[in-house]
Amino acid sequence: MSGALRLVAVNFRDPAHPEAGGAELHLEEILLEAVRRGHHVTWLASGFPGGAPAVEHRGMRVVRRGSWWNFNLIARGVLEREFSHPPPDLVIEDINKVPCFTAGATPAPVAVIVPHLFGSTAFREAPWPIARYVVALEARIPSHYRGARFLAISESTRDDLIARGVPADRVTVVHCGLDHDTYRADLTPKRARPTALYVGRLRRYKGVDWTIRVMPRVIARVPGARLEVIGDGPDRPRLDAMLARSGAAHAVEFLGFLPRPEKARRLREAWVLVQPSPKEGWGLTVIEAGASGTAVVAADSPGLRDSVLRDRTGLLVPFGDDAALEEALVRGRVGRALHVARLRRAFARRAARFPSRGDQTRSRRRRRRRRGGGGERARGRGRARASFRRPPARFGRRRPRARCGPIRRGPPMNLEGGRPYSGKGVWALVAKIGLSVGLMAFLFARIPFHEVLESIRGARREWLAAALGLLIASNVLGAYQWARLLAAVEIRIPFWKVCAYYHVGLFFNNFLPANIGGDIARVLDASRYGPNRTTAVSTVIMDRLIGTVALAGMALLTTLPAIDRFHLTLVSLALVA
Numbered sequence: 001m002s003g004a005l006r007l008v009a010v011n012f013r014d015p016a017h018p019e020a021g022g023a024e025l026h027l028e029e030i031l032l033e034a035v036r037r038g039h040h041v042t043w044l045a046s047g048f049p050g051g052a053p054a055v056e057h058r059g060m061r062v063v064r065r066g067s068w069w070n071f072n073l074i075a076r077g078v079l080e081r082e083f084s085h086p087p088p089d090l091v092i093e094d095i096n097k098v099p100c101f102t103a104g105a106t107p108a109p110v111a112v113i114v115p116h117l118f119g120s121t122a123f124r125e126a127p128w129p130i131a132r133y134v135v136a137l138e139a140r141i142p143s144h145y146r147g148a149r150f151l152a153i154s155e156s157t158r159d160d161l162i163a164r165g166v167p168a169d170r171v172t173v174v175h176c177g178l179d180h181d182t183y184r185a186d187l188t189p190k191r192a193r194p195t196a197l198y199v200g201r202l203r204r205y206k207g208v209d210w211t212i213r214v215m216p217r218v219i220a221r222v223p224g225a226r227l228e229v230i231g232d233g234p235d236r237p238r239l240d241a242m243l244a245r246s247g248a249a250h251a252v253e254f255l256g257f258l259p260r261p262e263k264a265r266r267l268r269e270a271w272v273l274v275q276p277s278p279k280e281g282w283g284l285t286v287i288e289a290g291a292s293g294t295a296v297v298a299a300d301s302p303g304l305r306d307s308v309l310r311d312r313t314g315l316l317v318p319f320g321d322d323a324a325l326e327e328a329l330v331r332g333r334v335g336r337a338l339h340v341a342r343l344r345r346a347f348a349r350r351a352a353r354f355p356s357r358g359d360q361t362r363s364r365r366r367r368r369r370r371r372g373g374g375g376e377r378a379r380g381r382g383r384a385r386a387s388f389r390r391p392p393a394r395f396g397r398r399r400p401r402a403r404c405g406p407i408r409r410g411p412p413m414n415l416e417g418g419r420p421y422s423g424k425g426v427w428a429l430v431a432k433i434g435l436s437v438g439l440m441a442f443l444f445a446r447i448p449f450h451e452v453l454e455s456i457r458g459a460r461r462e463w464l465a466a467a468l469g470l471l472i473a474s475n476v477l478g479a480y481q482w483a484r485l486l487a488a489v490e491i492r493i494p495f496w497k498v499c500a501y502y503h504v505g506l507f508f509n510n511f512l513p514a515n516i517g518g519d520i521a522r523v524l525d526a527s528r529y530g531p532n533r534t535t536a537v538s539t540v541i542m543d544r545l546i547g548t549v550a551l552a553g554m555a556l557l558t559t560l561p562a563i564d565r566f567h568l569t570l571v572s573l574a575l576v577a
Contacts, residue, residue: 115281156302202233
């Protein structure tokens, strides 16, 4: 590309957004390099309270339209109205929430940056309808961006895109860069107390609750161990409540968001960085820790297994495995006590060198070549990896080739234990909705609605409202009871999801001929989170037994006034017995 170009970048947030994070930092570095080279850059993002509609930021123009809740719905229209005359030379869409479907909004070509896609992890964060909505939008990416080139920040994201149907020759991997002036190794002794550090947003899908759940076991083996959490987010109240119940509140400190120099200092002082997320695009905090001379304990999940060299720059543990995380944290924290201090120091030295292969300048140059279609593009190889060359490792042996082997064309791992991701999920959802509508239509066709309407008109509205409120309260209490039973057998499901499964069961109980259809549905839903289906069956049976005993008790109480003294004595003796 020669001459000054007009670039428009589309991302949900801009760097000034209160919730801006790693994705915004990543995109900002790319765009700043374009600004330094004389290109005209506009960043289109959602608005936020106190944010001006248009501002200048470090040489680029930031335009804010809509809000967090509707940005993906209006972004395409904004491009058509405000950026089509004249059109830009290139549109860069960063899909780090949901796609905005910008392809075709202007005559300009579109380059798509993908940190990672949510897939099944959306259900860990959002209510079921919203999570389904996100998954359905992601399913449209291959068809909508048919002519676009994709930039993935890790091999795991590349494999995910290819498994969803994006042609391999349109996907290029460029790892994130790093600011080595801020994050630099300091191999002086760490803190006196074994300290683990988490850095990132506090959201359900980040897996911080997993670390807090394991902390009491770690403290039992390592007196004085502590966990520091840098960051904030909507999951903070739930984590506070969980911490209070765990008995480890004295050893965990929430620090909130910190200035970058302070964060870098704490990264250097920590014994280990813990990154428990079930899915990341790359894991920038992992690389920051490595550059700071700190080893990592991370979930063996997409993105993190790309940025952590197993047993060389850190330890990878299966996501959700409490015992494995406990052992890894103990191994990383109490190296001296367990006679593996040399291992911890070796991790730190290797990790400090690893990020040097991806500094910001080289990453920017490679991204610019991908956008321009020149440079190191593949010559007829038909594979994404052929379009770039991996720099060799700077320490020890070369990175094993098995880690970057042939592209896996099978479906990606489902991190919640369900079936692998498939585009058929949308059709399955349509089939379920059709079945539900069909059942309701079949039953409603046999209901004399004119009589029902007459009864409603003759009823007192306040009593109808009270009855509706009692019905809703009863259902929520029933869901809470089942949630407590699930927790008792170590089946951990978010309460909103328990409510959803409970109401699905009520639907089948009400609309199917027998009352066991809903119980079967509940067992199938809950068993995906437990060790086996038998455990889920036991919770449903116990829930039924509690309901039966409660109904029997209510029946007894209501009939007591009609029982004579002799039979009342017999009933009392039976209850005492």
